[in-house]
Amino acid sequence: MSYRADILGPMSRSGTFRLLLAGALVLVVGGVATTAYALRRSRSDSSSTANPEVGTTAAASPSPSKPAFVGWSDPELVGKPWGTKVNGLLTFRGNPTRTYYGQGPVPKTMPVHKWQYPKTGGMCAMSEDKGKTTQWCGNGWTGQPAVFERDGRTWVVFGAYDRNIHFLDAATGEQIMPDFKTGDIIKGTVTVDPDGFPLLYSGSRDNYYRVIALDRGVPTELWKLSANAVKPTMWNDDWDGSGLIIDDYLFEGGENSQFHIVKLNRGYDANGKVTVNPKLVFNTPGWDEQLLKDFGDTNVSIENSVAIYKNTVYFANSGGLVQGWDISGLKEGKTPTRTFRFWTGDDTDASIVIDEAGFLYVGSEYEKGNARSKQVGQMMKLDPSKPDNPVVWSVKDQGTRPAGIWGTPALYKDIAIFDTTGGDVMGLDRQTGAVRWKFHVPGNETWQSPVVVDDTLFIGDCSGVMHAYDVGDTNAQPKLLWELKIGGCIESTPAVWKGAMYFGTRAGAVHSLSVS
Incomplete structure (x- = not known):
């Protein structure tokens, strides 16, 4: 049985300004679900570990224990919480591979609306973007x-x-x-220190990415990195990405179009207060000359959150360039080197998601409509071990422009879940790219990232409705469990934690829904 309730009524969206994208999108799939790229299964797909065969017989003797992982991001932790020292969702999509979505129980029947913040009014401010000053409300499409x-x-x-x-x-x-006040709007998800230091990491459109102490009664800035601290830069000085902190290093991309690595040097002073002494140890442009030539535009900012698998850090940019950089020798003073380059052809702001076997799941927008984006598609699985021909499969969304993908995909069992800006939500077979199922949510401009916890998919829409679907059977059409009218375009990705979920809307508030 499905449920629907309108408990809050519509909230005003006046004063909220981002251009609403008009027109229904038509899903175009090359062939049935893939482009003409040949499907390659030259190495074991990660879906085999996500869906082990039923009825296998245990070995007669125990298998030898695996050696401890040596490197930056353990493949065994794909889909799992980020470390053991702090419980929670500590960064955008939860962990270094952007594959952890929270902890249940989750609301399987109509949830209770527990609170909204602020209780009245909205979180709004005037801000300049591309030479135009408008009012912005909420906490943004990356603001989980x-x-x-x-x-x-x-x-x-x-x-x-x-x-x-x-x-x-x-x-x-x-x-x-x-509150900790900055000089302009904040668009990205904050990052909580995963090692237990009372530190928070956040960027702002005021030009700075900050390290903030939480052990002083009031949140206190300890250090900030200027978007103009490196050269050359392109585009602007905003920071949308949610940083990763591993082994005392911060990894972060900026809308200055540069990728940065900072050695934090965390510690405590004589009074027991947390300290940092950060040093920028590496930066590199997120573009290259070939991209500028092929793309024909200087909008090459890094708006997604970097992802790390084993010893490689991955990120993409608004010019569609997907890169992987080897950081294996960073602690020994070795300069990172680029080991992977792929061009999607168009703006790629969704964060890269990485599965247990190291395959990349990439969502790209369809704005330029150039030959490359038409060829490559907007939903793709890439094999970085084959840099010369990495496309495993690709699915197109090339209806009325702009089309394609803004939200970061979710991995669940043997499927990858994508949502398009036109409101289509699809479960794709992780091995072949075939469309297992598809449904549509209203409102267009579906930018938030799908979240799956306890076999339940949560997705909000721009008509202001949060939806919950049972996706336990990945071969079956998802079953609607409930939908709840909140009001205001639901833009930010939900955070699900122990019986409750939290998300923001363009009406300017953050809401909490709970099982009781």
């Missing part, structure tokens, strides 16, 4: 709240378009700490 446990309570922390980082009690929506 961070949810984590600290000092015996659960925190919900997020940056917003009112130029503040907010620190809330997950149970009540009340403030835990005063």
